Amino acid sequence: MMLTESPESLRLLDALHAVGLGNDAQVGHGTGAVASPTRLATEWAGFVVAVGAQSWYAKVLHDDMKELIDVARTVDASRCAAQAEATVALRIVDMQRGVLLFDRLEASEWRWARVDDLASPERLDALWAAKRQVHDGPAPMFVSSPMDDIARLRALCRRDAVELPIDGLRTDDCIDRAWNALQASDVEVVPLHGDGLASNVMVGPQGELKLIDFDYGGCGDPWYDVAITLNELYQFEPQWREGIVRWAGRCDEADYARCRLYALVNDWYWTLWGLWLGTTSPRRLEFTKLAQWTSLRCRQGIQDARFEGWLRLLKG
Incomplete structure (x- = not known):
């Protein structure tokens, strides 16, 4: 061997x-x-x-x-x-x-997707169909809570004296407010993929898609899967709105707000993840560099002039 x-x-x-x-x-x-x-x-x-x-x-x-x-x-x-x-x-x-x-998916026929493989309207439709397969399928015996995952990382960062961004306390507070707003209304609970990464989608020889890596699966709001996928694929608001239309048939302001807030929660999780691992992991990977990127994107979302409006919209 x-x-x-x-x-x-x-x-x-x-x-x-x-x-x-x-x-x-x-x-x-x-x-x-x-x-x-x-x-x-x-x-x-x-x-x-x-x-x-x-x-x-x-x-x-x-x-x-x-x-x-x-x-x-x-x-x-x-x-x-x-x-x-x-x-x-x-x-x-x-x-x-x-x-x-x-x-095993045969390496000569299947490959990890890139953002460009999934961003076109037609490919996004195929990706949404794959996510719906999970949502409509058998349910795991547990609820997936991104906020519980964040709480675990907050505790680990405190324990290991991880240095957070200079505005980390304010960001933490904003993430708490976002999560509370997201929980203010009843939502459908379905099985989730729980990961929006393009590289956690496999592309087959005929262009078919398979999802992989369900470490963050479980049962939760299907809009969480939508939000973190849009956050991975698109930079601009019209692209997000078109993606929501292709998921739901229309883009309500409440659904757009829900996606933006879920994306902030997810970015803050990966920020804490990268900072903690960058401090504690013996492996020489660029964990901290990833955290710098997700922290920047999270900060930009919180600084959006509509952030308070998104909170009010979901709180009703």
Whole structure:
């Protein structure tokens, strides 16, 4: 096996031996991690595992992610999405070692999407259809709360004396106000993908799409999936509004406000994520650089003259 020894590769090999595959498996490295700007393969180490003609894509949770990723929830959300045929099937789970083996999409036929692959109206329609597959599918047994995730990171940042942006306290307060406004009205609760990254969409040989990575899945407001996807794909307001029209058939001001506020919450999560990992992770990835970008985008949203109006609109 041409495999560089690491804590993750050793855990993978132990997991394969535990299910009787260790002696026959051929194992190679998968996608390398890139923190900024894509957050590609940052939470899990990737490996390609083959036994005869059968192959899987293995993911092994990095040690520095254990306080952020709940493996059991990832498994639940991934299995539900696979039943909805929105993602690949999860075949082997080793909860103790943090190892997951999924059906492998052939690398010669499938690739990670880029923003340009998804931004056109036609491709956005296909992406919305993939998200709806998740929303209409079996429901994981838990609620996904971006605010609970932020609270966890706030505590970790305090514990590890992470230096926040100079206006971090004000931003924290604005995020709390945004979240309270978002909770002011009853919303439909459905299964979510929970991740808007273009690189968490796979493009197939005929242009078909599959969603991957359900670490932030669970049940929640479908507008959260819409918002974080728009935040990934588009820079300008008319593009956001057109994206909402293609999702809902029209763009109400309340729906636009909801998307903008959810995007702020998501950007603040990734800001705290990047700052905490940039301070504490032993891996030499550009976590802090990602945080600088999401912090800037979050700050710009809060400074928008309509921010207070968005809060009032959702509070009714």
